[in-house]
Amino acid sequence: MGDEATRCSDPVRGEVPQRRDRMRAAVVDDARRIGITTLPRPACPTGHVRVRVEACGVCGSDLHAARRGDWRPVLVPGHEIAGRIEALGGGVDVGGSGLPLSRETPVVVEPLATCGDCPDCRAGHDSVCASLVIRGVHAPGGFAESIVVPAARVHPIAPQLEPGVATLIEPLAVALHALDRASGVAGERVLVIGAGAIGLLSAFAARQAGAAEVRIRARYPQQAEHARALGAIPEQANRSGPATSNARGFDVVIETVGGAAETLVEASEAIRPRGRIVVLGLFDGPPALDPMQALEKELTFLFSNCYQTGDGDRPDFARAAELMAQHHERLAPLVTHRLGLEEIRHAFTIAADKRAGVGKLVVVPSSN
Numbered sequence: 001m002g003d004e005a006t007r008c009s010d011p012v013r014g015e016v017p018q019r020r021d022r023m024r025a026a027v028v029d030d031a032r033r034i035g036i037t038t039l040p041r042p043a044c045p046t047g048h049v050r051v052r053v054e055a056c057g058v059c060g061s062d063l064h065a066a067r068r069g070d071w072r073p074v075l076v077p078g079h080e081i082a083g084r085i086e087a088l089g090g091g092v093d094v095g096g097s098g099l100p101l102s103r104e105t106p107v108v109v110e111p112l113a114t115c116g117d118c119p120d121c122r123a124g125h126d127s128v129c130a131s132l133v134i135r136g137v138h139a140p141g142g143f144a145e146s147i148v149v150p151a152a153r154v155h156p157i158a159p160q161l162e163p164g165v166a167t168l169i170e171p172l173a174v175a176l177h178a179l180d181r182a183s184g185v186a187g188e189r190v191l192v193i194g195a196g197a198i199g200l201l202s203a204f205a206a207r208q209a210g211a212a213e214v215r216i217r218a219r220y221p222q223q224a225e226h227a228r229a230l231g232a233i234p235e236q237a238n239r240s241g242p243a244t245s246n247a248r249g250f251d252v253v254i255e256t257v258g259g260a261a262e263t264l265v266e267a268s269e270a271i272r273p274r275g276r277i278v279v280l281g282l283f284d285g286p287p288a289l290d291p292m293q294a295l296e297k298e299l300t301f302l303f304s305n306c307y308q309t310g311d312g313d314r315p316d317f318a319r320a321a322e323l324m325a326q327h328h329e330r331l332a333p334l335v336t337h338r339l340g341l342e343e344i345r346h347a348f349t350i351a352a353d354k355r356a357g358v359g360k361l362v363v364v365p366s367s368n
Contacts, residue, residue, distance in 0.1 A: 024365065025144035026078070026344040028071040034143075034344055039076075042140075042148040046090040049101060049151050051109060054083040054163035055338075055362045056142035058351040059171070060196050064259070064282050065137070066348055078143035078363070079136030081109035082157070082166035092151040096309070097318040099156045106161065107154040108169045109147065110317040111135035112306060127177075127306040134306070143344060145365045155317050158325035164335045164362040165328055168201065172331075173307040173320035175202040178278045179209055180316075181304040182252050186210035191270050192232070193263050194256035195223035197334060197360045198280060202254045203232035204331070208323065215250075217266075220354045226334060238266070248272050258282040264289045264301075273297040278304055337361040 023041045026034050044050040057080030065071050085105045095101050096110060114121050114129035121129050135141045135149065157166050175198060179185055190206045192199050195218035203216045207230065214232040218224045224234035249272030257263045258281025265288050267277045277299060294301075307316035314322075324331065336359035339347045344363060351361040 023145040024341060025076050025140075026341060026363075028073055028075045028077065030073045032069045032071050032073065034066070034071075034077065034348065036342055036344065039144070041146055044087045044089045044148050047092060047150055047152075048089040048148050049085050049092055049095075049107075049154055050087040050146055050148045051081070051083040051107060051154065052086040052146055053081060053142050053144060053365050055167050055364050056081050057164075057167035057170070057197075058347055058361045058363065060198065061137075061282055063348065063352050067352075068284070075136075076140040076142075076144050077136050078141035079109075079111040079134060080167040080170040080362075081111065081136075081142035081147065082161075082163040082169070083107065083109075083147075085154070086146065089151070094151070095154045095156055096152045096315055097155045097321070101151060101154065101156065106157050106159055106163075106166070108157055108166055108317065108321060109135070109142065109149055110153040110155060110173075110307070110315070111137075111141065111149075111170070112153065113139065113150070124310040125308055127308050143341065143363055145341070155315075155321050157321050158328070161324065161328055162332070164338055164364070165332045166324065167362050168197065168331055168334060168360065169317065169320045169324050171198045172201045172205065172324060173316040174198055174280065174304075175205040176319055176323075177307040177316045178202055178254055178280055178304040179205055181302045182254075182276050182278050184209060185252050187212050188251035189213045190215070191250040191253045191267075192216040192256060193237075193253065193266060193270075194281065195219065195227055195234070195237075196256060196354075199223075199254075199256040200226050200230060200232075200334060201331075202256060202280070203227060204230040204327075205323075206252075206254070207231040208327075211252075220357075222336070222357050222359060223354070226359060229333065230330070249275060252276050252278065254278045254280065256280045258284075260284050262288040268293050268297070268299060271297070271299060274299070276300045276302055278302045280304055333359070335360045335362055338364050341365045
């Protein structure tokens with residue numbers, strides 16, 4: 001790619017050539033399998049930063065895409081990204097939170113790219129932009145030693161945050177946006193269906209938002225243990241109806257499972273009349289639903305996609321970073337496994353088997 005492709009403009013020092021012009025990355029091959037290869041280290045144009053990836057979480061959506069064969073060849077997956085600024089493009093002074101950026105600033109990456117000019121983007125609802133691109137899903141992501149993103153899509157984090165724990169900021173932002181979609185949960189009874197990372201963080205966020213009671217339906221013992229530590233009451237997964245302590249039903253149900261599960265039916269049974277169901281799970285196809293039950297109870301279904309910059313409040317990612325800084329010691333136990341980039345296939349195998357006691361698994365590039 002030549003020298004120009006491996007240089008990055010620094011607004012203070014000018015163009016600085018990088019000594020390492022190649023990087024290791026986990027790339028999807030033509031058979032839609034993931035493996036390690038060497039790629040050119042990406043250039044850093046004006047308005048962008050290059051982040052040295054220190055940790056990238058394996059998300060349930062990554063497992064979903066791998067299982068279904070949805071990855072396209074040459075993709076670098078991974079969208080729960082934490083690292084440090086290794087280079088700044090021209091004109092970069094601050095990140096998406098309005099906080100200053102410099103070399104070695106610890107950051108998390110908000111992996112969305114949008115047009116920035118449509119009515120939805122101008123209103124702060126950029127996750128529904130028709131041009132939405134998600135890094136690690138549609139564009140190169142974080143299972144690599146470096147990634148280049150617009151400066152507006154990185155957020156400085158507290159220096160005491162361990163990078164693996166910092167990757168939880170991305171799913172925490174998903175949870176915060178889900179609560180916004182529900183118009184808040186203060187004083188209400190909340191049920192979370194599914195106790196993966198997003199389910200557990202949704203339960204935690206609901207408690208932090210003032211919910212009177214939060215229950216979560218968990219399948220595995222480690223999930224129930226994490227739920228208790230975060231202030232939620234675990235229940236057995238796949239149960240029917242409302243909790244025995246709440247015979248009328250929950251005010252809000254947050255669905256985080258997707259796949260082929262009949263969780264919308266489960267949510268409809270568990271919720272009170274005129275309650276709100278927020279859907280976060282990725283379904284394999286049209287999900288099962290009893291429309292007569294939904295009609296008779298006048299239920300409201302609210303689908304929630306990723307996170308947003310907001311229409312006047314702070315971006316969801318910035319709010320999540322602040323919440324993580326306050327509670328990182330409490331949330332750190334959710335990260336149970338760390339593997340090197342060279343173990344990427346093994347990482348996906350382990351992350352998919354919750355019977356092995358896995359909570360959140362993060363991939364750590366071996367050179368960092």
